[in-house]
Amino acid sequence: MTLVAGIDSSTQSCKVVVRDAETGALVREGRAPHPPGTEVHPDHWWTALRQAIDEAGGLADVAALSVGAQQHGMVCLDEDGAVIRDALLWNDTRSARAAEELVAEFGGPQAWADAAGSVPVASFTVTKLRWLAEHEPENARRTAAVCLPHDWLTWRLAGAKGLGALTTDRGDASGTGYWSPSAGTYRADLLKLALGHTPLVPRVLEPVGQAGVVDSGLFPDAASVRLAPGTGDNMAAALGVGLRPGDVVVSIGTSGTVFACSGTSSHDASGAIAGFADATGRFLPLVCTLNAARVLDAAAAVLGVGVAELSDLALQGPPGADGLVMVPYLEGERTPNKPDATGSVHGLRLSNATPAHFARAAVEGMLCGLADGLDALGVEPSRLLFIGGGARSEAVRRIAPSVFGRPVLVPEPGEYVADGAARQAAWLLAGTAEPPVWGSGEPEAYEADPVPGLRARYTEAAATA
Numbered sequence: 001m002t003l004v005a006g007i008d009s010s011t012q013s014c015k016v017v018v019r020d021a022e023t024g025a026l027v028r029e030g031r032a033p034h035p036p037g038t039e040v041h042p043d044h045w046w047t048a049l050r051q052a053i054d055e056a057g058g059l060a061d062v063a064a065l066s067v068g069a070q071q072h073g074m075v076c077l078d079e080d081g082a083v084i085r086d087a088l089l090w091n092d093t094r095s096a097r098a099a100e101e102l103v104a105e106f107g108g109p110q111a112w113a114d115a116a117g118s119v120p121v122a123s124f125t126v127t128k129l130r131w132l133a134e135h136e137p138e139n140a141r142r143t144a145a146v147c148l149p150h151d152w153l154t155w156r157l158a159g160a161k162g163l164g165a166l167t168t169d170r171g172d173a174s175g176t177g178y179w180s181p182s183a184g185t186y187r188a189d190l191l192k193l194a195l196g197h198t199p200l201v202p203r204v205l206e207p208v209g210q211a212g213v214v215d216s217g218l219f220p221d222a223a224s225v226r227l228a229p230g231t232g233d234n235m236a237a238a239l240g241v242g243l244r245p246g247d248v249v250v251s252i253g254t255s256g257t258v259f260a261c262s263g264t265s266s267h268d269a270s271g272a273i274a275g276f277a278d279a280t281g282r283f284l285p286l287v288c289t290l291n292a293a294r295v296l297d298a299a300a301a302v303l304g305v306g307v308a309e310l311s312d313l314a315l316q317g318p319p320g321a322d323g324l325v326m327v328p329y330l331e332g333e334r335t336p337n338k339p340d341a342t343g344s345v346h347g348l349r350l351s352n353a354t355p356a357h358f359a360r361a362a363v364e365g366m367l368c369g370l371a372d373g374l375d376a377l378g379v380e381p382s383r384l385l386f387i388g389g390g391a392r393s394e395a396v397r398r399i400a401p402s403v404f405g406r407p408v409l410v411p412e413p414g415e416y417v418a419d420g421a422a423r424q425a426a427w428l429l430a431g432t433a434e435p436p437v438w439g440s441g442e443p444e445a446y447e448a449d450p451v452p453g454l455r456a457r458y459t460e461a462a463a464t465a
């Protein structure tokens, strides 16, 4: 049996799966936590990656490996390849003002959507570079290369052999704000506009390109493990879930994302849709919220319960929570672009001031933000698939169809980002035109009646944030 490994270095943790390259059968897995916070030294990702690989039984019998990771994070390297400062993550909103400046300086939202596929908000790497230039000019000056979490981890796995060895892929490059998904080229002018000079950026590999081999000095028992290009976590999830034309995926992880595959690039000047590329040579229009699974974590903490009890409580609460509405902008928000917003609770009365109503309002509020994302995406889904840690919640599964007003499908709980990375590694071995087809179980279907007035009440409450 030929084995491949897939890695998901996401916001909260690192997960590793080892799968049979031919059938996709899961052989073993491991995970390790990441530190909290919106700026993290990349060494923590490396430590967690090594721990998760060890927990997954090592790489000795693995033929190829691929890294999927959280998108957008700014990793600045000096000319010797040393990390200059903690990476600013996708959910760090300090560059919100820098984003506004850049949008204005380059001619407005349509100009950005045309040039880079997306209108940059604080999440995008390009805005973090502008923040660096303004607030830490010495660090900006020393920045000889800039790369993303998956680029850096792949480079480290290959032995960090000089800045010229840095690689990336179309999917992750499309989240920088200085790479054009439609042209397939970097925009050095945008990079310079943000940072003041043009640092080295990773070479963009073809979807079945090879990033190198795992360094045998780091993993002495793992001789010549081939490294696939890797990609951003959402692009990896698309591969992992086997995204088909017409499908829409809702991923409830630290971020909430709503995405579909497309044969054409998107250029949304409203800024709601990020016009990403995918990991197969196509495109991945995506709407992202900053507040997803951790809204459930926070609501559970307020109520002094765990996420399982929160789910039970939410299912005891009446649909619509008798008018109690939670706007869950706990980390500010990205879509809509309200980086300074805070969360709020509306419609509180004596009659709905119960833990069950509060739990229900938290689940419904989080889902309303994602349902707005589906509306913004403008796709009528043939299948609406829910994945990510938050989709493990029974309340989320059962309440989602009543918020989205359509049936919801939930594939068997799993690590779809790591699975997608593993599938990319198997693709590298196969060298075929399309990724290998792996079997998958039937998703579970959930249906529920829409709740009258729920979305409208949420829209009204969210408008005040």
Ligand SMILES: Nc1ncnc2c1ncn2[C@@H]1O[C@H](COP(=O)(O)OP(=O)(O)O)[C@@H](O)[C@H]1O
Pocket: 010, 011, 012, 013, 252, 253, 254, 255, 293, 294, 296, 297, 307, 308, 388, 389, 390, 391, 392, 393, 394
């Ligand atoms: N059964 C569950 N119910 C609700 N939330 C859950 C459940 N299982 C995991 N989660 C939440 O999912 C989140 C992690 O999801 P994950 O998709 O791994 O995130 P990320 O990839 O962003 O690190 C955590 O906030 C965790 O609390």
Ligand SMILES: O=C(CO)[C@@H](O)[C@H](O)COP(=O)(O)O
Pocket: 010, 011, 012, 069, 070, 071, 072, 090, 123, 175, 232, 233, 234, 253, 254, 255, 256, 257, 274, 288
């Ligand atoms: O910023 C985005 C997408 O544009 C996020 O989806 C990040 O890629 C983080 O993902 P998770 O850690 O939530 O999976």
